[in-house]
Amino acid sequence: MAGELNAERTNAILVTHALSGDAHVCGWHSESDAKPGWWDEMIGPGKYIDTNKYCVICSNVIGGCSGTTGPRSIDPDTGKPYNLTFPVVTVRDMVRAQKKLIDHLGIEKLLAVVGGSMGGMQVLQWSVDYPDSACAIVPIATASHFSPQNIAFDWVAREAIKADPEWKAGEYEDDAGPTRGLGAARMLAHITYLSEQSMSRKFGRTLQNKQSLDFDFNFDFAVESYLEYQGRRFCERFDANSYCYITRATDYFDVAADTGGDIVEAFKKVKADFLVVSFSSDWLFSTAQSRYFVNALLKNKVKTSFCEVKSDYGHDAFLLEVDTLGRMVRDFLYHTYEVRNGRL
């Protein structure tokens, strides 16, 4: 939590994190932190989500490896990690756990639920599962269901993990996981987070610490070395089984699952106001995917603001276009809070 919950408990904002995120959303948790929370430019005292005014709550998703129960947690029945005996979880399960936390904190109704990417899926699930529990819903760079292309990339990523002999059907030791498979999965995901334009600008065909091509299978191009670095670094902070479980949760995500895929019907329950943001070069969760659910919200006469931000950062824009995104979120929260307090 960041910021203080007011006496009326009307200023709480739940921020939901993406696939590789965690509860450390802003500020410094300890002196040993290498960097501040993942959305520190967005959230803090005087920032776009102003913790002088709002109380920001962010918890680790269930199935993850950063504090909540996940496949590497100890099964009390066996005294060993669950690994693949851990049940497959869904985005709905993540949201259900968050709701228990909010109940525990004595918050009847959140001011807003805000999240990007997989966080945006949780936000959408909140809007239909707990329609009375949030005034506003802010899905960013996300989709109302996982597309077959999204599912396909996840399948290949998990195949890389499962094919790594160190995976051992999930029964690896803590210090000997399938880092090569998990690294490959992360490299693949990383490509989908960038756009062709941003990769061309950042790397082009620049060589990695050399003047001419070596014509072999080692690093020749800077983009290759960068990807390997990203893959390696990810293995230091993320667990392979969690990666399998959380990606599987996203595969299963369809906010209209209960209504046989009819999204207009699914959104009939919605009571909150919406701010939806997409990014023009995001091809993982495209503007077309945002429009798809925005149209369904509008058919249900849900108050919805929608903006496609022009950006060539690809999916990562939701973490990089902080100023453009932040101004919209700030004003939307201001309006929501004023309405809630009867001042607008």
Next chain:
Amino acid sequence: MAGELNAERTNAILVTHALSGDAHVCGWHSESDAKPGWWDEMIGPGKYIDTNKYCVICSNVIGGCSGTTGPRSIDPDTGKPYNLTFPVVTVRDMVRAQKKLIDHLGIEKLLAVVGGSMGGMQVLQWSVDYPDSACAIVPIATASHFSPQNIAFDWVAREAIKADPEWKAGEYEDDAGPTRGLGAARMLAHITYLSEQSMSRKFGRTLQNKQSLDFDFNFDFAVESYLEYQGRRFCERFDANSYCYITRATDYFDVAADTGGDIVEAFKKVKADFLVVSFSSDWLFSTAQSRYFVNALLKNKVKTSFCEVKSDYGHDAFLLEVDTLGRMVRDFLYHTYEVRNGRL
């Protein structure tokens, strides 16, 4: 070869194949063929590239596994397959081998060189390496250099192969190759050949032979089963080392490599006329990438026709939009042939 070379040897068209293609471009080579050549709808008697009129030549690329010399060929010095002692080859090497074949056939100047995807790269290389050896150049769904996004996907694909313990640094037995790694590489490539729209239309979130989700890590969605099938089938006809070598050749492809990346300068040598075709939903080799080299051709006053075909088939459109593409190619070849014969 399909069709007859005329007495003047002026009707020869070289067709260059893509990554997983081969010399079997049309018709049936033997009774045991499961299907006709990979571009049979385009090429044949009375078809868009009419073998009653033209003589079509297609050879396997060097480094491949369908007949030419590649990493699995026997090294005469050792009596064993070259494997990783095979030199890294480039698109220029592929084209050089084709030129030797054309010389061998006594053809001084081809009527045209036509190819899509990696075939299109060979076509572009022809235009600058042998400017006097083709009247017309037809690059389809391709790019003048491999982008960092393309390079990145290849890196992950080869990582999947190299991480497979059966790969054994390329020293596997013929009947025990790294099929899991090669399968994963093919699955990944397959995603890049389709568009989000075509995948959504073809698969959506349809389940695979079941009525409800199983919530596990096996096949739930049709797209998952389809990908696995594609990966498995590919391993039956393609060699893992060849896959590494040929993808590496594409990584290195930059038609402007000799001119320090200056593509306008690179195209100064060009003498042929061009027909360039891209497909609107192709994100592997986008229309923007075609426009990039079309602009450089135009700056050199090369006679260039360019068309972006509206299609939602993604990169695969170059094999699927045969009628739209075929009519353009047919008319362009007709015009080229008439000009060559002094009738236009």
